[in-house]
Amino acid sequence: MVQAEGMAGRRNRGRSVAAGVVTTIAVGLGLLVSTGAAGAQPQLPPIAPEELVRSVLSAPNPGPFNGTVELQNGLGLPALPELPQAGNGTSTARIWSGGEDRGRVALPTDSGERTLVSDGTTFWAWNSADRTVVRRPIDQAARQEDRPADPTAAATRAIEQLRATSTVAVDGTAEVAGRDAYELVLTPAPTERTLLREVRVAVDAEKRMPLRLTVLSTGSPDPALRVGFTELTFGPQDPALFTFTPPPGATVTDAPARGPQEGPERTTVGDGWDRVVIARRPADATTTPSPDAPDLSSVGSPVSGPWGSGRLITSTVGTAIVTDDGRLAAGAVPEQVVTEALSR
Amino acid sequence: MTALDTGVPKAAPFTRLLAAEVRWVLRRPRTLVMLGLFALIPVLIAIGVRVADRQAGPGRGLIGAVAGNGLVLPVAAMTVALGLLLPLAVAMAAADAIAGEAAAGTLRGLLLAPVGRLRLVVVKASGVLVVAAAAVLALAVVGVLAGLLVVGGPPGQLVTLSGSTIGTTEALGRVTLVALWTVGQLAAVGAVALAVSAFTEHPLVVLAAVLGGLIIFGVLGAIPALDWLQPVLLTSGWTAGVDALRDPMPLDGLADATLRALWYLAAGAAVVVLRMLRRDA
Structure with missing residues (x-):
């Protein structure tokens, strides 16, 4: 009698264990499915590669936006102490753009953050690890010079230069950060002695703004570098984001303005x-x-x-x-x- | 003849059961000692930061961010403790809740008592949750006090990791948010620990399972080739509490970790309930 009870108890426990295992597997699958949604290929009107390149190079300012950019780094470089993003791995940045040279970039690490803010006239770089702020005036004149006077002509010139050494093609569409995009593919001509196999740029179909850059090198099926938006929202941004006041206790250093002629x-x-x-x-x-x-x-x-x-x-x-x-x-x-x- | 005379005992009110369990859990000397130790963690960090700060500038890492910035202390203390100490406390409570009673022979009485099995599970789970909440509360409250009194900082302000400053009210709001989020993560640990607890008569097995699981999760999370496992590992989101110190505050990390914890909570709860409903007295 006691033995029979023991047997029944064991069978009962076995059934509970089985039920538990089934539940756990179901939950595990649920977790995997809920986090790994595949991106669909949107239907977009076909476009010639030259036309796409031209529209990207002459596209107007996309206006204020905020988003998250993810960098998947497979370059095989050593991680530098000042720049952990250089090493292999995934890192993210949060980006806000207010237009008119105003912007904010936050580079988070596990226990700190680097914040870069441009308020239109001054560039601020904050590092939470040592609580330092580097301040640099923005040279407006140099910025104006960088912009081509005639974007369309510049675009045509750029395409001619590209054509000489590469094949330019549009390879279908993609969905990047929930937005429809064309996949522009640049392939080096066979005579080029390069380590690169292909450069893919996902271009937003509406704003004609690059959303994702993928660099593939010879001898590896995985991207050597992939940087692109994982979240992107266009719309007005809080102006407070584009100001920076050094917090109490921070060390502020001034860096000289970077002129166009300076540097090596x-x-x-x-x-x-x-x-x-x-x-x-x-x-x-x-x-x-x-x-x-x-x-x-x-x-x-x-x-x-x-x-x-x-x-x-x-x-x-x-x-x-x-x-x-x-x-x-x-x-x-x-x-x-x-x-x-x-x-x- | 009234219903009382039929010989069937009347079920005790649920709130009374709950109050009895909570009182029993909180009066245990080991729980009190544990809570005292948790209250000591922020104090020790505060003194350490204060001493180190006098010798050199702010150190690196999250603890380094506490220097001269006292309101960071509660968040840092909770984040540090979430790594191992808080799950240990929760596992201890969960081990006592079912396996401990089974070992002492008192579980039989509970299972035979005129209390629904589901109610029993809810009462036991509430006891574990109360321990988790009390431990987090001790860390947060003592953290705020030690941060303000021992570490100090810019008056009435918190310097975020993003280099901006926020007022005391908002800082306390963020500490509260991290505390609630931490309790949520611990609820998931507690549910899994209770599931283990329901299958064994040895409280030590529960502790070993939870700590072993945490260590295995930590190792799996540190292997780059197993990156794809990250979304499934409960521990991989446990640094998200630090996000409360950023400005503007990103909610993605906290929300992802909470969603993951809900899955674990559901799995653990399902196993506990199934096991307890089918268990022989």
Whole structure:
């Protein structure tokens, strides 16, 4: 009798365990399904790739918006202490744009945040880790010069340049951050000596604003870099977002305005996808590196050749060599192309 | 003849059962000691931050953000404790609630008593929730007091991680929100712990299961190749409390974590109820 009761109890418990396991599996599946919704391909009127590029380059300002941008980084670079976003992984940023050079970017980390605010005349950079604020006046004149006088003509010129070295195509549609978008695909011509296989840009069908950029490199099916909106809402923004008052206890430093002519002198070797940019650090800057440039002295492996010696930094999409005599050569190319450019 | 004389005992009112359970849970010396220890956490952090602050500037990380910014302390204390200590407290309460009674032989009496099994589960779950809420309340209240009195900060203000300042009222509102959210996460832990508790007579098994589960979740969450598991792991949203210190406050992280906790709560509750309804006295 006691034994029979025990058997019944055990069977009962077994049934409960089975019910529990079934419930848990059902809940687990529910969790997976509820979080992983696949994006549909919206139906949009067909468009010629040239027309799409032209409309993007000459599109008017999309107006105020806010959104969340996600960066999926597979570049294979080491994470720098000042810039954890450089390392492989996913990071997000919250973005607000008020139009007219006003904007706010929040780069959150697990226990801190960097906030960048532009109020139209001053640029503020806040770092919660050490409670510092860097303040820099915005050079309005330089900003105006950057804008082409005739957007349509500039767009036509840009397309001609693209055509010489790449294939431009529209590869269907996509849904990005809940908005309909065209997928513009740039593929390097076979003669280009580049590490890149394809660059995809999702363009908003209505506002003609790029919503997502995907960079694919040779030899990897996964994107080397994918940056795009995961949330995007157009509409007026709270003006308070575009002001910044240094909080009590913060250290404020002033940075000089960045003029258009300042910065290292640059030369380019080659054109199109296998272009290599060579920059020479100004002589006075070799001793005191710029405070907002990340320290690269510990990155890369030593390399030498007929051009001299330096450190080689490789990633899935590009190669850079920092020479010991203060030159920096970089491009979306294999190491050989960079050393050739340096030897020239 | 009245109904009382038929020999069928009349069911006790639900509120009386509930009050009895809560009184029983809160009067246990181990619960009181535990609550005292939780109240000590913010005080210790406050003293540590104060001492470190005198030697050097603000440190890194969330604790570093407390320096000279006292109202951050309750949020930091709750976030730090949510990692291991608060789930441990909840697991302890859940272990006592069913497995502990089974071990002491008193569960049989409860199961035979004229109280519905469902009511019994609700009463037991409420006891666990009360412990969770009391522990979080201790952290939050002592955190605010220690933050204001020991750490200090800009008068009547909180400097957010985004570099803006918010007033005391809004800061206290955000602390309350984080406290409620934390209790919600702990309710999920408690439901799962009660589910384990319903299947064993050994309270230690419940503690081992919950702590082991937390450690396994932590390890799984730290492996980059298992990124796709993140939305399923209860612990992966547990840093979202820090979002309350950002301005404007993002609600996505807190909402996602709450949704995830609801799934765990539903699963745990379903298992407890099924097991207790079918359990032999």
